[in-house]
Amino acid sequence: MLREQYGTARAISSATRARWWTSPKSDLILAVDLEERYSFVSSRIRDLLGYRPEDLLGNKIDDLKDHSSELVTLYRDVVSGKQLFAACEYGARHHDGSWRTMRASASRLFDAKGNLSGAIISVRDISIEKKLEQQIIQSERMAAMGQMIGGFAHELNNPLTAILGVSELLQDEGASEATKKQLSMLQQQARRAAEIVQNLMYFSRPPAPGKSRLNLGELVDRTLHLHAYSLRKSNITVDFLSESGLPPVVGDPHQLMQVFLNLILNAEQAIREARDRGTIRVRLGHTDDSVWATFQDDGPGIAPEILPNIFDPFYTTKRPGRGTGLGLSICKAVLKEYEGNIEGASAPGGGAVFTVMLPIASGGTAVAAEGTATPSS
Ligand SMILES: Nc1ncnc2c1ncn2[C@@H]1O[C@H](COP(=O)(O)OP(=O)(O)O)[C@@H](O)[C@H]1O
Numbered sequence: 614m615l616r617e618q619y620g621t622a623r624a625i626s627s628a629t630r631a632r633w634w635t636s637p638k639s640d641l642i643l644a645v646d647l648e649e650r651y652s653f654v655s656s657r658i659r660d661l662l663g664y665r666p667e668d669l670l671g672n673k674i675d676d677l678k679d680h681s682s683e684l685v686t687l688y689r690d691v692v693s694g695k696q697l698f699a700a701c702e703y704g705a706r707h708h709d710g711s712w713r714t715m716r717a718s719a720s721r722l723f724d725a726k727g728n729l730s731g732a733i734i735s736v737r738d739i740s741i742e743k744k745l746e747q748q749i750i751q752s753e754r755m756a757a758m759g760q761m762i763g764g765f766a767h768e769l770n771n772p773l774t775a776i777l778g779v780s781e782l783l784q785d786e787g788a789s790e791a792t793k794k795q796l797s798m799l800q801q802q803a804r805r806a807a808e809i810v811q812n813l814m815y816f817s818r819p820p821a822p823g824k825s826r827l828n829l830g831e832l833v834d835r836t837l838h839l840h841a842y843s844l845r846k847s848n849i850t851v852d853f854l855s856e857s858g859l860p861p862v863v864g865d866p867h868q869l870m871q872v873f874l875n876l877i878l879n880a881e882q883a884i885r886e887a888r889d890r891g892t893i894r895v896r897l898g899h900t901d902d903s904v905w906a907t908f909q910d911d912g913p914g915i916a917p918e919i920l921p922n923i924f925d926p927f928y929t930t931k932r933p934g935r936g937t938g939l940g941l942s943i944c945k946a947v948l949k950e951y952e953g954n955i956e957g958a959s960a961p962g963g964g965a966v967f968t969v970m971l972p973i974a975s976g977g978t979a980v981a982a983e984g985t986a987t988p989s990s
């Protein structure tokens with residue numbers, strides 16, 4: 614049987630053989646006879662799909678457990694003369710069980726006497742190209758979305774400014790207590806909307822940052838102080854400890870404070886969701902090449918199944934109105950800008966822990982200003 618199959622392959626004219634068999638190393642060559650059985654399989658199949666040629670030889674191509682139907686259609690189109698030369702993409706299963714995307718081109722095959730004897734198909738693995746293509750499509754989609762959002766945000770800014778201005782005016786114009794209360798609610802909500810708009814604008818077009826050398830410990834401390842009132846109101850204690858003599862990092866102080874504020878806000882929201890008091894533990898230190906800051910809370914923590922998504926823009930588990938899902942994606946974008954990184958994980962004792970890392974500024978010795986442990990609440 615095997616001998617017979619090889620016989621068919623031998624019948625292919627030597628000129629054709631020379632052309633096909635020596636085609637680029639990356640192509641797998643298949644010959645399929647008129648009974649739709651593999652009559653030749655090049656050894657490249659080992660690299661591409663983990664099989665030996667013998668595993669396929671003599672088998673019918675419409676045995677579909679290892680590849681999708683496009684390959685069969687391709688063969689039939691070519692052999693029937695519907696197309697003289699054709700190509701398709703199809704899925705093929707690797708010996709290890711995983712599916713790959715392949716591109717096949719086929720043409721008719723004739724024996725020495727010039728009679729049609731089947732089709733010859735050259736195949737290459739395009740899985741990686743396909744993945745890259747999808748990634749490009751995805752990132753272009755994101756860019757387009759960013760532009761659109763930037764536009765909306767600008768449009769929304771004007772009416773919001775008007776709402777805020779007019780409601781302030783009305784409040785000054787001797788309104789009754791009840792009306793004043795309602796006006797203040799109106800303002801509060803409009804301010805919230807304005808904040809969301811600000812975040813969206815930031816997300817779609819991050820401001821040109823001013824870079825300077827910074828002491829991260831000082832910056833975190835300042836952010837904690839800015840937010841101290843709200844934390845106190847939520848019965849949240851801050852346990853802050855920074856290594857003394859932290860080396861400097863480079864960044865825009867406002868952007869980095871925004872990063873820390875986002876992390877603190879998330880921690881606060883997480884704690885409040887789970888209990889009526891809690892602790893945020895903040896630590897700073899450095900390695901040979903970077904300065905790190907960790908923010909650990911004793912809230913409910915992050916479920917492992919959502920962990921891969923939390924840095925995605927618009928991903929939120931908070932109910933509508935509470936979360937925009939932009940906080941962590943902004944953190945990621947800011948840190949990327951300074952060649953740093955941020956990671957989130959579940960803390961060993963429950964709760965969540967976020968680690969921010971930034972490279973030490975070149976020529977970075979300790980920043981003169983403090984850095985010693987200062988409890989901050
Ligand atoms: N400290 C935390 N504890 C638990 N979950 C968190 C914490 N920080 C972030 N998350 C999760 O990550 C999601 C995304 O956070 P973020 O990007 O800041 O958006 P938002 O806070 O608007 O939901 C949150 O909705 C929440 O599910």
Ligand SMILES: [Mg+2]
Pocket residue numbers: 875878879936938939940941
């Ligand atoms: Mg948030």
